Amino acid sequence: MGTRFCIASPALPAARSIAVASSVSPLAAKPSQFDEFEGLRKKTFLHDGAVASRQFVAQTSGIKMQAGHASVVSGPSSARGSSYALAMRRRPRRNRKGAAMRGMYRETTVGPENFILPLFIHDGDDNQPISAMPGCFRLSREGLLKEVEGAYSEGIRAVVLFPKVPDNLKTSDGAECFNPDGIVPRTVRMLKEKFPELLVITDIALDPYNSDGHDGIVDKTNGKIINDETVEQLCKQALCHAAAGADIVSPSDMMDGRIGAIRDALDGAGYTDVSILSYCAKYASAYYGPFRTALDSDPRFGDKTTYQMDPANVREALIEAELDLEEGADMIMVKPGLPYLDVIKTLRENSPLPIAAYQVSGEYAMIKAAVANGWLDERKVVMESLIALRRAGADFILTYFARPASRWIAEDREAARKY
Numbered sequence: 398m399g400t401r402f403c404i405a406s407p408a409l410p411a412a413r414s415i416a417v418a419s420s421v422s423p424l425a426a427k428p429s430q431f432d433e434f435e436g437l438r439k440k441t442f443l444h445d446g447a448v449a450s451r452q453f454v455a456q457t458s459g460i461k462m463q464a465g466h467a468s469v470v471s472g473p474s475s476a477r478g479s480s481y482a483l484a485m486r487r488r489p490r491r492n493r494k495g496a497a498m499r500g501m502y503r504e505t506t507v508g509p510e511n512f513i514l515p516l517f518i519h520d521g522d523d524n525q526p527i528s529a530m531p532g533c534f535r536l537s538r539e540g541l542l543k544e545v546e547g548a549y550s551e552g553i554r555a556v557v558l559f560p561k562v563p564d565n566l567k568t569s570d571g572a573e574c575f576n577p578d579g580i581v582p583r584t585v586r587m588l589k590e591k592f593p594e595l596l597v598i599t600d601i602a603l604d605p606y607n608s609d610g611h612d613g614i615v616d617k618t619n620g621k622i623i624n625d626e627t628v629e630q631l632c633k634q635a636l637c638h639a640a641a642g643a644d645i646v647s648p649s650d651m652m653d654g655r656i657g658a659i660r661d662a663l664d665g666a667g668y669t670d671v672s673i674l675s676y677c678a679k680y681a682s683a684y685y686g687p688f689r690t691a692l693d694s695d696p697r698f699g700d701k702t703t704y705q706m707d708p709a710n711v712r713e714a715l716i717e718a719e720l721d722l723e724e725g726a727d728m729i730m731v732k733p734g735l736p737y738l739d740v741i742k743t744l745r746e747n748s749p750l751p752i753a754a755y756q757v758s759g760e761y762a763m764i765k766a767a768v769a770n771g772w773l774d775e776r777k778v779v780m781e782s783l784i785a786l787r788r789a790g791a792d793f794i795l796t797y798f799a800r801p802a803s804r805w806i807a808e809d810r811e812a813a814r815k816y
């Protein structure tokens with residue numbers, strides 16, 4: 398085998414600077430040097446039947462550099478007639494050589510079946526644009542029906558509702574959240590009637606109904622968010638949504654013990670089929686800005702750091718996931734999405750439950766802003782972000798891009814049948 402190798406004549410300038418190579422006269426390599434190279438070749442990334450683990454390649458990459466020049470083989474070996482060729486058995490590019498090849502072993506896919514479309518609703522006759530979320534609206538009843546019809550025809554089978562509640566219905570205990578004639582239960586009933594197969598998901602938290610703009614009830618004497626009394630309200634809210642026909646209730650409040658309490662309340666009332674999607678690792682994030690503007694739900698004082706998680710932490714997510722499992726959550730969520738891929742991956746590795754990622758309003762706004770400036774290609778960057786969330790371990794994704802992404806995916810699938 399050693400005789401097959403000789404040093405190629407025109408040494409590359411870069412290769413010359415490599416210690417081993419530069420000491421070798423191009424045309425007069427001595428047998429011992431070939432032997433040395435063969436030895437390296439066998440020991441390292443070039444060895445027969447190599448199953449080169451990443452670690453192995455990393456460990457030997459120094460050797461690879463040194464051997465790089467010596468591995469240049471002679472003889473016309475390329476179509477262009479160049480005599481420059483590397484003796485490498487492992488060429489990862491072979492697996493990327495065409496669309497058919499790449500398609501055959503692609504590890505991650507995403508489709509409309511993985512999407513939940515978040516929808517803003519209000520009690521008005523117009524669709525009101527949301528300034529920091531171009532393409533999203535606070536939808537009227539008619540607007541909502543049209544939107545859902547469109548989404549349904551594109552393959553989307555799940556929506557989550559976020560209501561904009563007028564100020565005169567907001568109170569410090571958020572009691573409007575369990576009014577059976579409130580905007581959410583009314584909308585759930587309407588959607589379930591028109592689209593029986595659609596999964597209708599409701600958000601469980603007080604912030605849209607709370608005059609303090611917090612997810613829980615505020616103790617006026619010290620500004621603290623009262624955990625247990627809030628949970629009592631959340632149970633009533635979940636029961637109200639279940640009675641209206643919600644398929645999944647989704648507590649986004651981050652109070653302690655709410656999953657177990659809501660499960661018990663639902664079961665006690667006979668709603669054993671209503672699922673709970675828990676906002677498990679929900680971070681105190683600045684990426685929620687556009688959403689709060691959309692619902693006018695900014696906290697009136699302070700911030701949400703005593704209940705939402707510190708962006709610096711991941712171990713807390715494990716505690717939340719463990720509690721959610723014990724307390725009866727059917728699925729868990731990480732929120733926001735792209736800045737928290739490590740959290741998704743950690744929970745994927747540690748929880749058996751299906752995992753959702755929420756690509757939140759701020760993530761949407763950033764992409765839209767860059768696209769509006771001509772700085773990013775919307776289709777490509779959106780699809781890349783969705784694939785990244787799935788690759789990290791998300792089973793499904795709440796995304797404001799659900800509709801355009803579903804259309805692009807349908808186009809891609811169609812094109813894949815034709816090339």
Ligand SMILES: NCc1[nH]cc(CCC(=O)O)c1CC(=O)O
Pocket residue numbers: 600602604612649650684685686687688689756757758759
């Ligand atoms: N409980 C409220 C809630 N549910 C979903 C979001 C944010 C979603 C988004 O930014 O797209 C928020 C905002 C918040 O916690 O302040």
